[in-house]
Every structure is written in structure tokens, then in C-alpha cells.
Amino acid sequence: MDFKKLPRCGARAKSNFGLPCRHVALKNGRCHYHGGKVPVKNGRYTKLARMERTEQRRLITTMRNTSLSLEELVK
Ligand SMILES: [Zn+2]
Known part of the structure; x- marks a missing residue:
């Protein structure tokens, strides 16, 4: 070789x-x-950590959308 x-x-x-x-x-x-x-599954890349981040993203999006609709209501 x-x-x-x-x-x-x-x-x-x-x-x-x-x-x-x-x-x-x-x-x-x-x-x-x-x-x-990644040789060792740890921290950021465990299945659990990935699921948590997905959930957090979803929550942030929901909050942002709620906040935007509230602003529309106030106008
Ligand atoms: Zn390289």
C-alpha cells in the first residue's frame, strides 16, 4: 500500500x-x-441531547410566533 x-x-x-x-x-x-x-458519544451528540435541542427549537419558534401575533393584536 x-x-x-x-x-x-x-x-x-x-x-x-x-x-x-x-x-x-x-x-x-x-x-x-x-x-x-465522533469516537465517543457524549454531550452535544447523544440522542437525548439532539431530542432536547429539537424540542427547544420548537418552543422558541412557538414563542416567537406567539409574540408576533400578540404584536399584531396590539396594533
Ligand atoms: Zn483534515
């Missing part, structure tokens, strides 16, 4: 003066820094 022929990560990297990162890419075309899989 030729190391130099492996697919490379094309993400733009600050650490490389804006040039592509060139780390060895995973199946998704990015290296483990740029969009590789």
Missing part, C-alpha cells in the same frame, strides 16, 4: 495557511479532525 496515494483531507486548515489539510482522509473524504466520526 502506497501511503502517498491514500485519499487526502480537502478541508481548509488554518494551521496550513488556508491550504487543504492533507491529512489522510477517512471514507467520508475528511480526516479525523475534519468531519471524522
